[in-house]
Amino acid sequence: MVVEEPISLRIGGGCCGKDDNGGDDRCEGSGVVGDGGGIYLWRWSSRVLYNKNLWDFCGFRETQFRNRRFVNWVVVDFWKFESGRSVMVEEEKHPIHGEIVQENEPKGGICGCFWAPFYWFKMLAMEMHWSFVFSVVVIYGISQGLGGALARVGTEYYMKDVQKVQPSEAQVYSGLISIPWIVKPIWGILTDVIPIFGYHRKPYFILAGALGVISMLYLSMHEKLHLFLALLALTAGSAGNAIADVTVDACVAQNSGSHPLLAADMISLGALSSSIGALVGFSFSGILAHLIGPVAVLGLLAIPAGLVLSVGVVLKESYTPGFAYRQVTExxxxxxxxxxxxxxxxxxxxxxVYMYFSLALSLNIYQGMFYWCTDAEDGPSFSKETIGYIYSIGSVGSLLGAILYQYGLKDYPFRDLCFWTQLLFGLSGMLDLVLVLRLNLKFGIPDYLFVVIDTSVSQMINRLKWMPLLVLSSKLCPPGIEGTLFALLMSIDNAGVLSSSWGGGLLLHVLKVTRTEFDNLWLAILIRNILRISPLCLLFLMPGSDPNSSILPTDILNAEGGSQNLETKNIELASLVDNVDGR
Incomplete structure (x- = not known):
């Protein structure tokens, strides 16, 4: 049997195709139950459909499944067959169209390993549609990754050198700037429920980009801006990022519901994009802060915001005619x-509950460490360029954490992963204590090398700790309110981050850690490390089941969403000139 022509349904680098020996009940020799014309499953990414152990990092391998029966829920949920019948593949191997094999199968060896990420990227683009992958890269990689790196360094030096605030105050102000992320459910409800001019997504991307462009340009054009106005501009820029984030989060949640076995891949795509963007951004952030100043660095954030705006312009979305705005309240x-x-x-x-306390109890005293590393007389006294380089190398640790999760840990139960990552998260904090007590110098390790190791290890563990929570959150969203509920879950996480930031600021204030006094900084680090381990007492709240299985009960998955059945599943980013057919 030869597959004559592949159709649009694709999974992991393979596809479904019609064979040339159709039958009423069963394709001759194919082992696939059909309904007339016959459908022949011939090639796929084995990890996606059946056995994770057959997944090959160096590419997609052709696999025969002998005497294996795929249960109905796999067929119904992932292949969308209306018949919902079981599928069995027999031992007989059938020839395949040669051109399609050559297109999708990478070479082996070192060359194959090099191209493997590109084939993985291509598989996601084929399965999720290229527009979804593009939106994830733009929002997570460019806006949040690269832009977030510039914003972090620029804001830290802006508060320290321009506004000249205390470490505890800077810690509180950073929490205030993040408030738009706490109210993400509002943005989620708006984008899910209320279309603007007939569109649910386009206007919100445009609004997000416009907020970022206007606020950052306003901030950059006033060198001596009042602290209140500066916080207002930074908060407006943060709101733009939050709105863009919740819009793309809705797409992630939708695809996680329709492709649960690819949920971890989607989160990994976002994490990898964010880490690579942060690596690039941090590499130049310190140099830019030194050459043009923190105010101008914040002005550069208008560029990523402009890209977010352009996403809203080129977004091809189904038009929603005749929306009854009088029913908005309902x-x-x-x-x-x-x-x-x-x-x-x-x-x-x-x-x-676990996600909130695991974040809230991990007190954030970063501003105290930042001031100590740059201003303390007995500290390292790092320059702006050095701080940027340290952050960039630290983002490599975050990237390694994302890769480690994608290719080694994503199939482990959530509870087991959370135990080890939370424990390692607490232990890694002891590196800060070694640095502040100057024990690294007694062992002959210079400050720069030790801080690079400290930052890389902390970023890698923090990424490993964060990614299972993201995957779990994407699996807790029922159809119909994906964007709203995912935003609510993320706002719970952000509320934990805010509590951590304000709690850390209070701790620094109580221990009298200021711009010039750091005597009690070691005690703040020790208290923080102890609190980091305390969420292990709540670990029983996390599910201990297979992370690739569905978590929500069947009645919630089958229930109709309370808002409306949004026609967003086929949203695509399209060129203003070309009309792409979907593949």
């Missing part, structure tokens, strides 16, 4: 009821 109430019904589910609220 739709808000419906969405709220659907969220409340989901949150009451035991499988949802228990992980939410």
């Amino acid at each position: 739709k808000f109430i419906g969405a709220a009821k659907a969220m409340w019904t989901t949150l009451k589910c035991r499988e949802v609220w228990r992980p939410c």
Whole structure:
């Protein structure tokens, strides 16, 4: 049997195709149950459909599944066959169209390993549509990764050198700037429920980009801006990032619901994009802060914001005609009821409690460490360029953490991963204590090398700790309110981050850690490290099941969303000139 022509349904580098020996009940010799014309499954990424051990990092390998039966839920949920029948592949191997094999199969050896990430990228683009991959790279990689790196260094030096605030104050102000991320459910409800001019996504991307461009340009054009106005501009820019983030999060949640076995791949794509963008951004952030100053660095953030705006311009989205704006209140109430019904589910609220406390109890005293590294007389006294280089090398640790999770840890149960990552997270904090007590110099390790090791290890463990929580959050979103509920779950996480930031600022204030006094900084680090391990007492709240399986109960998955059935599954980013057919 030869596959004559592949159709659009694709999984992991393979596809479905019609054979030339159709039958009423069964394709002759193919072992696939059909309904007339016959459908022949011939090539796929084995990890996606059946056995994770057959996944090859160096590419997609052709695999025969002998005497294996795929249960109905796999066929229905992932291949979308209307018949919903089981599929069995027999031992007989059938020839395949040679051109298609050559297109999708990489070479082996070192060359194959080099091209493997590109084939993985291509597989995601084929399965999720290239527009989804593009939007993830733009939002996570350029806006949050590269732009976030510039924003971090620029804001830190802006508060320290331009506004001249204390470390505890800077810690509190950083929490204030992040408030738009706490109210992400509002942005989620807006984008899910209320279309603007008939579109659910385009206007919100445009709004997000416009907020970022205007606020950052305003901040950069005023060298001596009042602290209140500066915080207002930084918060507006943060709101733009939050709106763009919640919009792309809705796409991630939708695809995680329709392709649960690829949920970890989607999170890995976002994490890898963010890490690479941060690596590039941090590499230049310190140099730019030294050459043009922190105010001008913040002005450069208008460029990533402009790219977000352009995403909204080129977004091809199904038009929603005749929207009844008078029913907005009713739709808000419906969405709220659907969220409340989901949150009451035991499988949802228990992980939410753990996620909040695992973040809130990990007090953030970073501003104290930053001031000590740059201003303390007995400290390292790092320059702006050195700080940027340290951050860039630290982002490599974050990238390694994302790769390690993608290719080694994503199939482990959530509870086991959270135990080890939380434990290592607490232990890694002891490196800061060694640095502040200057023990590294007694062992002959220079400050720069030790801080690079400290930052890289901390970033890698933090990424490993964060990614299972993201994957779990994407799996807790029922159909219909994906964007809203995912935004709510992320806002719970951001509330934990805010609590951590303000708690750390309070700790620095109580211990009298200022711009010039760092005597009690070691005690703040020790208290923080102890609190980092305390969430292990709540680990029983996390699910211990297979991370590739569905977590939500069937009744919630099959229930209709409280808002409306949004026509967003086929949203695509399209050229203003060319009309792409979807593949």
